[in-house]
Amino acid sequence: MSGQTLYDKLWQNHLVEQRDDGSALIYIDRQLIHEVTSPQAFEGLRLAGRKPWRVDANLAVPDHNVPTLRDERVGGIAGIVDPVSRLQVQTLDDNCRDFDIMEFEINDQRQGIVHVVGPEQGATLPGMTIVCGDSHTSTHGALGALAHGIGTSEVEHVMATQCLVQQKMKNMLVRVDGSLLSGVTAKDVVLAIIGKIGTAGGTGYAIEFGGEVIRALSMEGRMTVCNMAIEAGARAGMIACDDKTIDYVRGRTYAPKGEMWERAVEAWRDLHSDDDAQFDRVVELRGEDIRPQVTWGTSPEMVLPVDGVIPDPAAAESAARREAIERALQYMGLEPGMPITGIKLDKVFIGSCTNSRIEDLRAAAAVVRGRRVADSIKLAMVVPGSGEVKEQAEAEGLDKVFTAAGLEWREPGCSMCLAMNSDKLGSGEHCASTSNRNFEGRQGFGGRTHLVSPAMAAAAAVTGHFVDVRDWQEAGQ
Amino acid sequence: MRSFTVLQGLAAPMDRANVDTDLIIPKQFLKSIKRSGFGPNLFDELRYLDQGEPGQDCSGRPVNEDFALNQPRYQGASVLLARENFGCGSSREHAPWALEDYGFRCLIAPSFADIFYNNCFKNGILPIELDAAIVDRLFQQMYANEGYTLTVDLERQVVVTPEGEEIPFEVDAFRKHCLINGLDDIGLTLESADAIRAFESRWQEQSPWLFGTLK
Ligand code: SF4
Numbered sequence: 001m002s003g004q005t006l007y008d009k010l011w012q013n014h015l016v017e018q019r020d021d022g023s024a025l026i027y028i029d030r031q032l033i034h035e036v037t038s039p040q041a042f043e044g045l046r047l048a049g050r051k052p053w054r055v056d057a058n059l060a061v062p063d064h065n066v067p068t069l070r071d072e073r074v075g076g077i078a079g080i081v082d083p084v085s086r087l088q089v090q091t092l093d094d095n096c097r098d099f100d101i102m103e104f105e106i107n108d109q110r111q112g113i114v115h116v117v118g119p120e121q122g123a124t125l126p127g128m129t130i131v132c133g134d135s136h137t138s139t140h141g142a143l144g145a146l147a148h149g150i151g152t153s154e155v156e157h158v159m160a161t162q163c164l165v166q167q168k169m170k171n172m173l174v175r176v177d178g179s180l181l182s183g184v185t186a187k188d189v190v191l192a193i194i195g196k197i198g199t200a201g202g203t204g205y206a207i208e209f210g211g212e213v214i215r216a217l218s219m220e221g222r223m224t225v226c227n228m229a230i231e232a233g234a235r236a237g238m239i240a241c242d243d244k245t246i247d248y249v250r251g252r253t254y255a256p257k258g259e260m261w262e263r264a265v266e267a268w269r270d271l272h273s274d275d276d277a278q279f280d281r282v283v284e285l286r287g288e289d290i291r292p293q294v295t296w297g298t299s300p301e302m303v304l305p306v307d308g309v310i311p312d313p314a315a316a317e318s319a320a321r322r323e324a325i326e327r328a329l330q331y332m333g334l335e336p337g338m339p340i341t342g343i344k345l346d347k348v349f350i351g352s353c354t355n356s357r358i359e360d361l362r363a364a365a366a367v368v369r370g371r372r373v374a375d376s377i378k379l380a381m382v383v384p385g386s387g388e389v390k391e392q393a394e395a396e397g398l399d400k401v402f403t404a405a406g407l408e409w410r411e412p413g414c415s416m417c418l419a420m421n422s423d424k425l426g427s428g429e430h431c432a433s434t435s436n437r438n439f440e441g442r443q444g445f446g447g448r449t450h451l452v453s454p455a456m457a458a459a460a461a462v463t464g465h466f467v468d469v470r471d472w473q474e475a476g477q
Numbered sequence: 478m479r480s481f482t483v484l485q486g487l488a489a490p491m492d493r494a495n496v497d498t499d500l501i502i503p504k505q506f507l508k509s510i511k512r513s514g515f516g517p518n519l520f521d522e523l524r525y526l527d528q529g530e531p532g533q534d535c536s537g538r539p540v541n542e543d544f545a546l547n548q549p550r551y552q553g554a555s556v557l558l559a560r561e562n563f564g565c566g567s568s569r570e571h572a573p574w575a576l577e578d579y580g581f582r583c584l585i586a587p588s589f590a591d592i593f594y595n596n597c598f599k600n601g602i603l604p605i606e607l608d609a610a611i612v613d614r615l616f617q618q619m620y621a622n623e624g625y626t627l628t629v630d631l632e633r634q635v636v637v638t639p640e641g642e643e644i645p646f647e648v649d650a651f652r653k654h655c656l657i658n659g660l661d662d663i664g665l666t667l668e669s670a671d672a673i674r675a676f677e678s679r680w681q682e683q684s685p686w687l688f689g690t691l692k
Contacts, residue, residue: 016676017669025669027676029687039510047513048478048663053673056691091510102691123691127684153570153599153662161666163673256686264686
């Protein structure tokens with residue numbers, strides 16, 4: 001019998017009941033909750049007269065709707081200008097109070113984007129099953145956990161039963177060996193992976209990311225990679241637990257301590273695929289082949305190296321593909337054959353659960369230090385992923401670097417990643433964004449998003465168009 | 478979820494084919510933070526003469542007197558007679574939420590859209606598919622008789638008309654079981670509560686650091 005994959009192990013560890021029809025009852029260790037997808041779930045509990053199965057398995061934080069401007073933020077919930085947003089955030093507070101669920105409220109120092117907060121607080125641990133009513137829950141798989149997004153009915157289901165009814169997914173291994181060129185980051189790696197397998201490439205699979213390049217990434221980098229597993233169609237992405245994982249978790253607020261820590265670490269040592277584990281599909285990339293990536297279209301798979309040119313629909317391999325390219329080019333206002341570096345930008349957004357951790361901000365600050373945002377850029381903003389990240393960045397003086405260069409330094413939240421608050425693109429505006437989705441209208445009606453790494457976004461802010469951050473760094477040195 | 482055994486209810490008409498979920502509950506109401514309270518906005522565009530907004534008090538709005546559900550004779554109805562392909566369009570669960578909140582527990586039509594049909598069962602509503610000719614006959618009888626009341630016996634799988642005619646219908650055995658016992662997905666999983674508890678105590682022994690930390 002062949003060995004188990006990491007996913008097989010996590011599944012097996014949490015299997016409550018296997019049913020004849022192929023479905024299974026899976027135990028959930030942690031549910032993360034935010035204001036947008038939880039209100040109906042709480043109401044469902046109320047209407048049915050149910051209580052959460054395990055209050056201590058839940059952690060809530062408002063993030064999608066919260067304003068990021070200091071002035072709007074200081075007033076707390078009452079200060080939120082948009083009444084619909086205000087009500088959603090208020091409702092989360094009320095529900096958490098009623099059901100006795102721990103919440104980091106809007107102006108709590110620990111507040112932030114739910115996928116930044118979980119790992120940072122040690123509320124996300126290796127070996128856990130983790131769910132949240134949000135598709136980017138895959139982020140937490142970077143710690144050697146099984147983590148994925150769920151719908152509102154399932155949020156209620158997990159609250160009430162601590163379980164989910166699931167079908168087991170297939171196993172995919174994405175292995176990136178070799179090493180990365182300087183200036184190439186985790187974001188470029190995952191965009192290159194999506195470019196290779198497509199946005200439906202991972203549908204039906206749990207993806208494990210492995211190989212030398214993945215192992216060499218920091219925990220922040222690994223979270224960036226797993227965050228975008230869902231953009232490759234896979235609900236769950238994960239990375240084996242190793243010393244780096246354990247070092248990252250050690251000492252965090254809700255991580256185990258003392259003798260419990262020793263026991264936990266011993267258990268976590270098994271959180272990797274066995275050498276003889278069988279995967280249903282294996283995809284391989286070489287680190288040296290990956291250059292800084294920029295998306296040009298309206299799907300994350302529409303991505304090219306920064307030295308590429310906008311594709312010609314006439315050269316597409318199928319009619320469907322040609323149509324998709326034509327539609328994307330029309331929406332994005334781009335012409336075939338135009339170099340990526342020729343795209344003029346209006347705004348720059350550095351933030352989101354993909355790239356708003358301290359390492360991301362350091363990378364962006366290193367690029368803009370001593371420089372100025374181009375005059376043609378209407379707005380360049382940096383939105384830290386959490387209050388903790390913000391504090392750390394300020395302790396390192398990164399906020400000063402950004403503001404001196406002409407970037408705005410904001411309060412933590414999802415912000416312009418999905419434009420549910422007032423941080424939005426105007427129609428037709430091009431934005432270099434470190435977020436994860438470039439769908440039509442994602443960052444504001446008619447807005448045109450280009451997904452890039454923090455360093456690439458920072459360089460674009462300075463020049464007003466895309467540049468290869470590798471040349472940039474050499475020139476700057 | 479409320480259980481569904483025998484329903485005796487006044488019938489009301491939704492006399493047009495291809496009623497989509499946007500007609501059942503228009504998209505502006507999806508911003509709501511609630512699952513209940515959609516009843517006043519059920520069929521909003523047909524019921525009122527102005528455009529509805531979320532959170533608005535509907536009692537003062539201009540009413541479309543011609544719309545059947547606004548007529549006195551259909552007040553308090555819990556059975557909705559409808560036409561082909563009822564509930565097509567988007568998959569929003571708000572559509573059955575709105576029907577249920579309004580008071581409908583049973584829908585009778587020649588056919589339903591797939592996702593909507595599923596969503597009904599999740600929300601305690603019984604959708605019944607009957608032959609188009611039979612549905613048409615029910616419509617005629619209802620129009621001819623004020624106070625037309627149908628009895629829906631899920632256990633025996635029959636619709637009984639006021640004249641005592643029994644019309645049999647099909648329903649999936651598993652869904653029937655769930656409705657009769659008032660089991661939603663959560664209720665079903667809770668039937669495994671012992672297995673969950675047994676797993677949980679084993680798991681807690683094995684991984685005690687996963688328990689009791691977030692308090
Ligand atoms: S930052 Fe963006 S992708 Fe991440 S949770 Fe918020 S809205 Fe979703």
